Amino acid sequence: MIETKGLRKSFRSRQGKQTKTVEAVRGVDLMVREGEIFGFLGPNGAGKTTTLRMLATLIEPDGGEATVAGADLRRQPGEVRKRIGYVAQGGSTWDECSAREELVVQARMYGIGKAEAQRRAVRALEAFQLTEYADRKCKTYSGGQRRRVDIALGIIHEPKIVFLDEPTTGLDPQSRAHMWDEVRRLRTEGMTVFITTHYLDEADALCDRIAIMDHGEIVAEGTPAELKREVAGDVITVGVNGTTPQAAKLLDTADYVSRLETLDGGGLRLYVDAGATAIPQIMRTLEGAGIALGSIELHRPSLDDVFLEKTGRSLRES
Amino acid sequence: MKLLRDTWIVFQRQMLLVLRNPVWLIIGVIQPLYFLLLFGPLLKRALNAPTNAIAYQTFVPGLLVMLAMFGSLFVGFGLIAELRAGIIERSRVTPVSRMALMLGRSLRDVVSLLFQSILITVLAIPFGLRIKAADLLLTLLLLAMIGLMLSAVSNALALKLRSEDSLAPLMNAVSQPILLLSGILLPLAFAPIWLQRVADFNPFSWAVNAARSLFAGHPGDASVWQALVIVVVLTAAALTWSARSFARSVR
Ligand SMILES: Nc1ncnc2c1ncn2[C@@H]1O[C@H](COP(=O)(O)OP(=O)(O)OP(=O)(O)O)[C@@H](O)[C@H]1O
Ligand SMILES: [Mg+2]
Numbered sequence: 224m225i226e227t228k229g230l231r232k233s234f235r236s237r238q239g240k241q242t243k244t245v246e247a248v249r250g251v252d253l254m255v256r257e258g259e260i261f262g263f264l265g266p267n268g269a270g271k272t273t274t275l276r277m278l279a280t281l282i283e284p285d286g287g288e289a290t291v292a293g294a295d296l297r298r299q300p301g302e303v304r305k306r307i308g309y310v311a312q313g314g315s316t317w318d319e320c321s322a323r324e325e326l327v328v329q330a331r332m333y334g335i336g337k338a339e340a341q342r343r344a345v346r347a348l349e350a351f352q353l354t355e356y357a358d359r360k361c362k363t364y365s366g367g368q369r370r371r372v373d374i375a376l377g378i379i380h381e382p383k384i385v386f387l388d389e390p391t392t393g394l395d396p397q398s399r400a401h402m403w404d405e406v407r408r409l410r411t412e413g414m415t416v417f418i419t420t421h422y423l424d425e426a427d428a429l430c431d432r433i434a435i436m437d438h439g440e441i442v443a444e445g446t447p448a449e450l451k452r453e454v455a456g457d458v459i460t461v462g463v464n465g466t467t468p469q470a471a472k473l474l475d476t477a478d479y480v481s482r483l484e485t486l487d488g489g490g491l492r493l494y495v496d497a498g499a500t501a502i503p504q505i506m507r508t509l510e511g512a513g514i515a516l517g518s519i520e521l522h523r524p525s526l527d528d529v530f531l532e533k534t535g536r537s538l539r540e541s
Numbered sequence: 542m543k544l545l546r547d548t549w550i551v552f553q554r555q556m557l558l559v560l561r562n563p564v565w566l567i568i569g570v571i572q573p574l575y576f577l578l579l580f581g582p583l584l585k586r587a588l589n590a591p592t593n594a595i596a597y598q599t600f601v602p603g604l605l606v607m608l609a610m611f612g613s614l615f616v617g618f619g620l621i622a623e624l625r626a627g628i629i630e631r632s633r634v635t636p637v638s639r640m641a642l643m644l645g646r647s648l649r650d651v652v653s654l655l656f657q658s659i660l661i662t663v664l665a666i667p668f669g670l671r672i673k674a675a676d677l678l679l680t681l682l683l684l685a686m687i688g689l690m691l692s693a694v695s696n697a698l699a700l701k702l703r704s705e706d707s708l709a710p711l712m713n714a715v716s717q718p719i720l721l722l723s724g725i726l727l728p729l730a731f732a733p734i735w736l737q738r739v740a741d742f743n744p745f746s747w748a749v750n751a752a753r754s755l756f757a758g759h760p761g762d763a764s765v766w767q768a769l770v771i772v773v774v775l776t777a778a779a780l781t782w783s784a785r786s787f788a789r790s791v792r
Contacts, residue, residue, distance in 0.1 A: 279634050301636050309634040315627035319558055328554045332547070332635040376631065 224384055224415045225255035225278065229287035232273050247273040249439040250287065255384075255417060255432075260410050262430030263419040264526065266538055270439040271419040272312055275386050278417075279309040292383045305333070310377035312388035312419075314369060318362035322353050322372045325361065326379055333380035347375040351405065367398035374405065384415045391425060403429050423526045423538060435530055442533040447526060454524035454532050456481065457498035461505060462490045462517035470514050479504050484531070490518075494528070547638040551645025559653060570657045573608045577601070577665060580726075588728070594669035601665045602680065602752030603725035605658050606745060609684045610720065612657065613691035614712050616650050617699030624703060643696060643787045647780075650692040651685045658684050676755040679765070683748060683755075683772060690776040693783035700786050723749050744771050 230251040235244050248270040255261045263271045277284045278291055280300040288295075294302035316325055323344050330340035348354045351371040356364060361372065370390060378385050387406070391399045406429060409416050420426055426433045427447045434444040443450055463470045467489050474493060475483045479501050482494040495501035498521040509516050530538040559566065581600055590596040623629050632642055658681060662670070672680075695712070702708050722729075722736075723745040729737050740746045751768030754760070 281630060281633060304634060304636045307634070311627050311630055313627050315631035317558075317623070317626055317628055319561060324554075324557070328550065329631065329635070331550045332632060332637040334543075334636065380635075 224257045225253060225261075225289065225291050225417065227251055227253045227278070227287065227289040230274065230277060230284050230289055231286040232270075232277060232282065232284055246439055248277070248284075251436075251439075251441055253434060253441065253444070255415060257415055258410065258413060259431040260406060260416045260418060260429060262426040262433035263417070263436060264421065264423070264426040264433050264530075264538075265419075265436035266421055269436040271436055272388055273439075274436070275309070275388050275417070275419060279307060279386055280304055281309070305380075306383050308377035308380065308382040308385040310373050310385065310387045310390060312392070315373050315376060316361040316364075316369060319360055321358045321360055322348060322364075322375070323357045325372065325376060329376045330379045335380065343379055347379055350408075351375045367394050367401070370394065370398075370402065371405070374402075378409065378414070382414065384417060385409060387416060387418045389419050389421075391420065391422070399425075421538070423530075427526050433526075435526075435533065437530075437534045443529060450526065450529045451524045454494075454528050456494055456496045456524075457501070458522050458524050458528055459493045459495055459498055459501060459505065460486070460490050460518075460520045460522070461493060461509075462519070463509065463514055464517045466514050467491065469512065470509060473508060473512055473514070474505065477504070477508055484537070544638050544641055544644075547641030548644045548648065550637070551632075551641050552648045553645075555646055555649035556652065559649060566653055566657065569612050569653070570608070570660055572611070573604045573657075573661050574664070576604055576607075577661065577668075581665075581668060592669065594671060597665055597668050597670040598672075598756045599728060599753055601662065601670055602756045603723070603749050605661060605680065605684055606687065606723065606749045606752055607720060607725045608657055608661065609654055609687040610691060610716065610723075610745060612654050613650050613688045614695050614716050616646070616692050617695035617708055617712075618705055620646065620696050620699040621703060621705055621708065624699075639788050640784050643693065643783055644780075646696060647689050647692040647783075651688045654688040655681055655685060670756075672756050673758060676758060676760055679760060680752050680755045683751060683768060686769075686772045686776045687745070687748060690772070690779040693776075693779040697779075697783035697786040719743055719745055722746060725749055728753075744768075744775055747771050 230248060232248045233244050233246045235242050251274055263274070265271050273282070276282045278289060278296065280296065280303050288297065290296065291303045292306035294306060296303055326344035326347055327340045330343050331337065335343065348357045351374065353368065353371060353375065356368060361369060364372065374387065374390060377387070390406070391402045394402060406416055406418065418430065430447065432444070432446050433450070434441045436442070461470070467485065471483060471485055471491055474480050474491065479495055480493050481496065484492040486492055493501070493505070502519060502521065505519065506516060527538050530536070581597060584590065584596040584600050585593050588596055588599060590599070629642070662672070662677065698711065699708055702711070722740045722743045724740065729740050729746060732740065747764065747768040750764040754762035754764050
C-alpha cells in the first residue's frame with residue numbers, strides 16, 4: 224500500500240542571525256501492507272510528522288521516492304490525495320462550525336455532491352458516536368469528541384489509507400481505549416491505517432506492524448513480537464533497598480549480565496541470556512556482598528527494550 | 542468546471558461563517574460611519590462647497606475607497622487563524638483546487654465589502670447625497686476590484702509571514718501612507734505640487750478620483766477609464782501572485 228525509498232527532508236530555520244539545518248527525515252525506507260494497522264513509534268522530534276506530511280503530499284520531499292496507494296507521490300500528488308485521508312497531529316476543526324457542517328464541507332471538497340455529502344456526514348456522525356453533538360459548535364466539544372471529529376473528517380471520502388498523527392495524545396485512558404476500537408473498526412472496513420504514537424503500549428497492543436523511528440531514521444521494523452524477539456534473552460528488574468549504586472557496580476561486572484541500566488525509581492534493569500539461571504546467580508552475588516534484595520522480577524523484553532537496544536536510550540526517559 | 546465548483550464550495554463555507562457572526566461586518570463599517578457622521582458635517586465649510594450634497598459627493602467616494610482598502614488589507618489575519626487551526630492543511634490534503642481556496646475567500650471579502658459600501662451610501666442619502674444607479678454600479682465594480690486585489694495581497698502575505706506579529710506592522714506601514722496619499726480625507730487638489738506628483742504613483746488616488754467623477758455624475762470622465770484600467774491590471778497581477786504563493790506554499 225505504501226512503499227518508500229530513501230525519503231529525505233531537512234528544514235532550515237533561522238535562529239537570530241544563524242541559519243540552522245535540521246535533518247528531520249534522513250532516508251526512510253518503509254513498506255506498509257494493505258489492510259494493516261502500521262505504527263510509527265518514536266520520541267518527540269523523531270521525524271514522524273514530517274514523514275507523514277510528505278506521504279500526504281503536504282510537503283515535498285528533498286529526496287527519495289514513494290508510492291502511496293498505487294500512485295507515485297512525486298508525479299501524481301492529485302491521485303494520492305484522492306486515495307488517502309490525513310488527520311493532523313494538531314487537529315483540524317474550526318471553533319465556530321459544527322461537526323456536521325465540517326463533515327459536509329470536507330466531503331464536498333473531495334468532489335462529493337451535496338446530498339451524498341449530507342448522507343455521509345450522518346453516517347460518520349453515527350459511526351463515531353457524535354450524533355448527540357452534531358449541531359453544536361466545535362468549540363464546545365471535549366478533547367476526545369474533537370479528536371473523533373478529526374478522524375471522521377479524515378475518512379469521510381472512504382480512502383484506502385488513512386494517516387493518523389498521534390490520535391490518542393492528550394486523551395484519558397477511557398477515550399484512548401475507545402479510539403483504539405475506532406481504529407480497529409477502520410481496519411475491519413478494509414482501510415489501511417498508518418498511525419504515529421509515542422506510547423509503547425499503544426504500538427504494542429494496536430499495531431500489526433511497527434517501525435521505530437529515531438533522529439529521522441528507521442531503527443527497526445517488524446511486528447511487535449518479532450522486534451521483541453530480536454532483543455536476545457530476558458529482562459530482570461531488581462530492587463535493592465537504598466544500595467543501588469553498590470549493587471549496580473557488582474552486577475555490571477558479573478559475566479552473566481549482558482547489559483545493565485539504572486532505573487529512575489531506584490531499581491536496576493538487567494539484560495541476561497536466560498532468566499531462570501540468572502536469578503539464583505544474582506541472589507547469590509548480592510547476598511555475598513551483604514546487600515539485601517527488595518524485589519526481583521523476570522519479564523520478556525518490551526518495545527522499550529527494543530528501543531533501548533537500537534538507540535542506547537530509553538523511550539520512557541526521552 | 543472544477544475551479545468554479547470548488548470556489549463556490551469554499552465561498553459558501555466562508556460566507557456561512559460571516560453570516561453566523563455578522564458583528565464583524567458591522568465593526569468594519571464603524572470607522573467609515575464615524576467619518577460620515579462626525580467628520581462629514583465639517584466638510585461644506587472646509588471644502589468651500591456650495592451645498593452639503595456637493596460636499597458629500599466628494600467625501601463619500603473617498604470613504605468607500607478607504608473602506609475597500611482597510612477592510613480587505615486585514616483579511617490575512619483570518620487566514621492566519623485558519624492556518625493555525627489546521628483548516629488550511631485539512632483542505633490541502635483534499636484534491637480541491639488551490640486557486641479555489643484563495644478565490645473563495647477573496648470573493649467572501651468582496652461580497653462583504655459590497656454590502657458595507659451600499660450601507661454607507663444609503664446612510665449618506667439623508668445628508669443630501671444623490672447618485673444615479675448606473676454610476677453607483679460602476680463605482681461598486683471599481684470597489685470590488687480593489688477588494689479582490691487587496692484581499693489577495695493580504696492572504697498571500699499572510700501565507701508568507703504566518704504570524705500576526707509580522708503581518709500587523711507591515712500592513713500599518715503600507716496602509717497609512719497609501720491612505721494619506723490617496724486624497725481620501727481631503728482632495729489632493731489642496732496639496733503642494735510635489736505631494737500631488739507622489740500621489741500620482743498611488744493607484745488608489747486614481748481610484749478615488751474616478752469614484753468622485755462617478756458620484757458627481759460624470760461617468761465619461763477620463764479619470765474613470767484610467768482608474769479602471771489601472772485597477773484591473775493590478776488586480777490581475779495580485780491574483781496571479783497570490784495564486785502562485787498559494788500553489789507554492791500550499792502545494
Ligand atoms: N516546518 C519546520 N521548520 C523547521 N523545522 C521543522 C519543521 N517541521 C519539523 N521540524 C523539525 O524537524 C524535526 C522532526 O519533527 P517532527 O514534527 O517530524 O517530529 P515528530 O516525530 O512528529 O515529533 P512529535 O512526537 O513531537 O510530534 C524536529 O526537530 C522539528 O523541530
Ligand atoms: Mg509529530
